[in-house]
Amino acid sequence: MKNTIALLFLSALLFSCNSNQKTENEKLQVVATTTMIADLLHNLGGDSIELQGLMGAGVDPHLYKASEGDVSKLLNADLIFYNGLHLEGKLVDVFEKMESQGIKTIAVGESIEKSELIGSDYFASNYDPHIWFSVSNWKKVTEFTTKKLIEHDPKNKSLYQKNSETYIKKLDQLQQSLIAKIETLPKEKRILVTAHDAFSYFGKAYGFQVVGLQGLSTATEAGVKDVQKLATFIIEQEVKAIFVESSVPKRTIEALEEAVKSKNHSVTIGGTLYSDALGNPDTNEGNYLGMFAYNVDTIINALQ
Structure with missing residues (x-):
């Protein structure tokens, strides 16, 4: 119950605040939920973005509860990247409400076609959210995330594209090594x-x-x-x-x-x-x- 109230309070705060207008030289303020997504954004954005993660090492996203510090991070974000597919539990409800209010939240799970998702009769989304355990999936997430960064920060398009190409090459090398x-x-x-x-x-x-x-x-x-x-x-x-x-x-x-x-x-x-x-x-x-x-x-x- 306490977590539900906290999330509702968080939603109310988010909906009542006006988004900040950014100048041309300001960095994109980006928030990532999981460590995997934060790591991807670090590889793609580097020093061109201000990146903050919500969850740290060893944190279970299924059971994660938003903290007071998370409120500030979310309020100041230009973009919020999350896994989706109900990985982040009740936080997903907040992100979906934020999106309906014009605050940009991006579920990277949307990059995977439903036909390629693994279904489940025992999970709320009916799809397995652990998409990062296929390198091929993560390449699609990388391409999807790159496009979203470019859409919202076109001045750094060439940087994002270059970093994406470099990272995808590393993913290909990883794939070959794993298979061997x-x-x-x-x-x-x-x-x-x-x-x-x-x-x-x-x-x-x-x-x-x-x-x-x-x-x-x-x-x-x-x-x-x-x-x-x-x-x-x-x-x-x-x-x-x-x-x-x-x-x-x-x-x-x-x-x-x-x-x-x-x-x-x-x-x-x-x-x-x-x-x-x-x-x-x-x-x-x-x-x-x-x-x-x-x-x-x-x-x-x-x-x-």
């Missing part, structure tokens, strides 16, 4: 068991069977039956390792590990994967390219 590493893992071992169902796009793109203990949203709790059912699956499929996630409490995966042991079998926790947030800014995992490479290395090493 994954090909070293036998197909029968490509079963990825994680804390929640964040890796379906990864599985579809790179040939993994993906099983999440929780649903697409971490707001969904896994029950005892879910744990026991997945424990049986792990034993039957001879899954060697399961994975925790940086933005999800370890307890569910630890409970799964214990459930397997209770059936006189063993499974190891193969490491921590970055799912809904990047790592700390001063690490390789603090950017999208490094995060994806780290995840794949961790998965391959544990399942070999």
